[in-house]
Each structure stands twice: as structure tokens, then as C-alpha cells.
Amino acid sequence: MRGRAAIVGAGISGLTTAIGLRGIGWEVHVLERWPKINSQGTALGVRPDAQAALARLGLDEELRRRTVPYRRAQIRTPGGRRIADLPLERIERKGGAPVLMLSRISLMEMLLDAAGDASITTGTEITDPEALRGEYDLVVGADGLRSTVRTAYFGTAVRPRYTGIVAWRGVVGFEPDLRGETWGPGQVFGITPQEPGSTNWYAAVATPEGHRETLDELRARFTGWHDPIPRILAEVDEETVLRHEIHELSSHLRSFVTGNVALVGDAAHAMSPALGQGACQALLDAVALTDCLRTADEVETALRAYDARRRKPAQRLVTMSRHMARFSNHPLTGPRNALLRLLPA
Template sequence: MRQAIVVGAGIGGLTSALALIRAGWQVRILERAEVPGEVGAGITLFPNALRALDAIGVGDRVRALPSGGVAGPAGMRDPSGRWVVRVDGQQPIHDMYAVHRQDLYGALAGALPDGVLSAGAEVVGTRVEADRVEVGYRAAGRDLSAGADLVVGADGLRSRLRAAHWPAYPGPAYAGYTSWRGVTTPASAVEASGETWGRGTRFGILPLGDGRVYWFATASVPARAGTAGGNPDARPDERAELLRRFADWHAPIPELITGTDPAAVLRHDTYELRTPLPGYVTDRVALVGDAAHAMTPDLGQGACMAIEDAVTLAAALAGDVELPDALRRYDAQRRPRTQSVVRASHRMSRISQAHGPLTGPLRDLVVRLTPPKLAERGMRRVIAWVPPPVPAAR
């Protein structure tokens, strides 16, 4: 049986492991965290991701989670609460499926066979040989190694595997704004969802379906010195900073902020892989998710693309195939699509974070006058993706 080592136990890593196991591979996940889990708040899954999860037999497990989405009045408002544009039930945003990141992590991790996930195992290097790849890692204070036919780099924005195997790549670039996220249970039901756009600031609201509400906020500010972009941190003063920026915005925005435990307010600067990687595979290493194509969250497609990657990689590797050919096929299928979504997400971030005295009002006017079918055309193409089949190995 062919063997794969997956580096990283995030959404992309877990899905990669599940997909490869279905395709007949023996898989081990190396995760550096002592207690694996997703730090975060809400996450959005669109039909493209759900179809991918169905292809590897875990879609129903995810759909069984407490979930929400866009219900009732939805769209974009200004800080006073006036609707700039409203959407109806036929638009792509209504196909969105919102869950808590920790719930999604639990569903995927719970589908793994025993012994697949090794926690507290920090990968420190790889050595590619003719027919194997050796992975060096540190666990429990010891230097260890393991061999496999393939290594899947699912180690995120600051991927060590990407840095090691693509040393000339410039790395992540700051997207120009910072983000806060939180989950709270408001005293009364939230009846409207969507985003509110100010000048260089945004606030988004999305019910999770069990009384909880996921919210996020953004502000166009310089990157924070000394922080590893994309790594969340919680600081007691972040809620105060949010109230300073959003206290006079329409209800229920101030109430959602004050109703969130200050220690549970997450903040991270937003980074992206703006420069396209020249390839997602090399020798016996393949990258998935943020390690390959980290994007801004403006289209809600980051996790969706990682899930698509995982399923497409497993489909390419299923059956009696030559590894180099399979990896080239994966790269050819995924690189154009994901890099297109990176660019589209970046363009949306420039629009939504407009902060000039003229560009902000002009943006709102353009959004208001744009026909809905024209505005949604690109998103419909993204979420129409259909996964390749991943036949279960016998």
C-alpha cells in the first residue's frame, strides 16, 4: 500500500487525509500542535466544497453540524443601516453554509481512523530520494523520521514545506487590512445578515443556526509589527478597539461586540499569496490549501479551495497510476482555478475596503446600480465546480 504523510491538521490537511485513505493510501498526519484543533470562529462552505466532501463520503457528517446561513433580509448596508443592495433567495450567497470552525474540525477529525493523526509532531525537514521522501520531525523532545511515497504540505500560510521546496518564492504579502472575528449568543434573534461597509471598514453578520452568531470586522490599517500574519491572537483590549470603531454603527453591531467575551475576540492581519506559485508540486511533494494559494477571505472560498484541492489530489492518485503523472495532473487542474480565485478575492478586497472620501461613496453607488445577475456571475462560476470522482479502494 502506498504511503503519504500529510503535514498539518487543518481543514485542508484533514480532508487530504480522508480523501487519500478513501483512494487506498496509508496516511499519517503530522501536526505540530500538542492539542490539535481549529482556532477561529465561523467558516463558510459553498456548494463546491460540499460536493467535494460528498465525493469522499463525509458530506452528510458535515451537514449534520449546527449550521446557519443567510436568512431573512440580507445584503450590504451602510453604517446607518440603510440598505445599499439587498439580495433575494436566488443569489449565490443563499447557497452558503455556515458552521463553527471547531465543529467542522471535529467532524473531519472524527472521521479519521485511529492512529492517523500524530499531535505534537513538528516537521523540521524533508529529503527526497529516488523512490521515497524522508520527513524529519521532532516529537516529545526526540528527533524522529518517517518515510513515505508522498508528502502533502497542508501547513498553511507560513508553510515550511513551501519555503524548503520553493526557496525563491517571495512569500505572503499583506492585503492591507486587519480582521477581527468572534462568535456570540445574542439576547434576541438576529433577523438580518450580510455585510455593512464603511470607509476602509466592514462588519459582517452570519447566524450559525443554533442561536449563535458569527461576526467579523475589518479595518484598513498598517500591518502590525512583530506579528506572524494570519496567526490569530486574542487580546483583552481588542473588544475596546472594536467599540471605538463601530459603536455608532447600526444595530445589532454594537450589541454583538459587547456580547462577546473579550478573550474570545480574535484578531489577525490578512495576508495572501499574491505572487502565483510556479507550481504546486515538485518531486514527491504536493501543496494544498493556504500553503499553495492563500487568499483573502472576501469571497469566502479559502477553506472551500483547500477541500477542493484535497479531493482533486486524491482523485489523481487513485488506482494504479504513476506518481509524477498524477501530481502533474493535480497541478494542471488546480493551479489555474485557485489562482483565479486568489485574484478575484484580491479584487473584491480592494472594492470592499475602499476608504477614500470619494472612492467609498462611488463604490456604494456602483454596487447599487450594478444588475444582480451581472454582480453574481463570477461567483456562480466559482461555486458550480464539480469534483472528480474518488472511487473507494477495495
């Protein structure tokens, strides 16, 4: 089956969906509200299932060229004592490949290159998605956490909710020996590879909604924590550090589809980044939607198959991410760390 698709949003889910649909012969128009496509961001971890999804689109070689493997890392106390290992080796055993790290900037460049001559229009804000339904055979809401498409067709009962956590992220120009996460009371600091010569860092800190903490205040939070955390924060550039209040969808949607409209990525299942699964799930959505449209005779039949394939697994990860965020940022560190030591590697 072939047709015309309007994709609202040119982030990871929107561009990947465009690549997939063009690959099966669809005419695709991507509509992005920002004046230019936003490639901002730091490191993302691509798990084996998401790597397989990119391979389905012919992007496996380019992915390997741009990434570095992430194989071993620990969870530590602020004093540097090891509590447990991150489950990277288990992920590799189960999936047959290590987690691969790359910057969001690099992934977006890769997707834009692969989109080729797809029609991408920026500076176009869709306020009435209904106007698209008559013009296109398929409308895809890939417009993120505050999705206009989701609100128009699925209502406001499911809406963004602040998790109580602010995420800080950045990159520094050296490679420390230590990688992983350090868990303190109400805050987590993470260090991962990104590319040769640079290191991705992130901090998740419990913060009242609306409170605008300064970078110096963030540094003060981590005073006395083990090396190289103070060194990383000392080298952070105020101009490049990213700070975001973390929101998730307040509850689960009953469906990702209605009629000829489908939701993908954060529009469907925005989640806490505690499990590092947001980008991976967006890639899986796009490829699943493509697969269902490839084999079905009607758009609505394909969308029902897509919903059956993706909704429950994605929503399960939303719930798991919520619990992990609360667990890792829990203020009672003693019981939390004791429980963590009992978990399988």
C-alpha cells in the same frame, strides 16, 4: 495506485486529504507541529462545490446535520441603508444548494471523526521535508500560510504579504434579524448565522502593520453604526474574540507540485477571506488530489494532473479575493457604493 503518504499539517486541508487518501487505500501519516490540533475559529460558509467535495468523502449527511443554510443577506451603509444583496441566491441557483454555515470547530470535529484511526502525530515540527521524500511515496504540504514544505521546494519568491487589513471575529449568543455586511470607509462589519442560538460576526478594518488595536478601540470604530452592530460589540468577550492580521501569498506559484511533493490549502494559495473561499478551496484541493491519485499509475503523473486541475481556479480566486478586499474596504464610499448598485444580484 496505493502507497504511503506524509501529510505535513493537520488543519482543514491536511485532515481532508488524509480522509481522501485513506479512502483509496493509502497508508497516511499526518504530522502536526502544534502540541494539539487547533480547532479554533468561528463560522465558515461551505459553498455547493465544496459540499459536493465532502459528499465524495461520505460526509454529506454529517455536514447537513451540523449546518444552517445562509440564503438572504444585504450589504448596507453604516446608517443601515441597503446598497445591494449579497449573491447568495445566485450561488444557490447556480450550485443547486444554499451556502451552509458551520463553525470551524464543528468542521474540524467532523474531519477528525472521519479520519478515524489515521496516524496523527502532534508536536512534530518538520524542518527538513527532504527527509520525508525518501521514506514516503507522497509528501503533502498542508502546513498553511508559512509553509515549510513550500519554502523548501518552491523557494521564497512567493511568500506571505500583509494585506493592510486586520480581521476580528467572534460569536454572540443571540440571533438578530439582520444579516449580511455593512461597508464603511476602510472597514467592514459582517453578521452571519452559525448555529441555532448563536451568531457569527466579523470586522475587517484597515490597520497599519504591527499596530495592536484594543477591543475598546474597535468598538469606537463602529460607534453610531446601525443596530445590531453596537449591541454585538457590547456583548463581545475579550477572552474569546479572535484578531488576526490578514496575509496572502505575494504572487502565484508556478506549480503546486514538484516530484512527489504537492501543496494544498493555504500552503498553495493563501487568500484574503473577502470572498469566504479559503476553506472551500482547501476541501476541493484535497478531493482533487485524491481523485488524481486514484486513477493514475504513478505519483508524479497524478500530481501533474492535480496541478492542472486546481492551480488556475484557485489562483483566480486569490486574485478575486484581493480585489474584493480592496473594494469593500475602500475609503471613498460614494463611488464604491454607486458601482456596487450596478452589479448583478
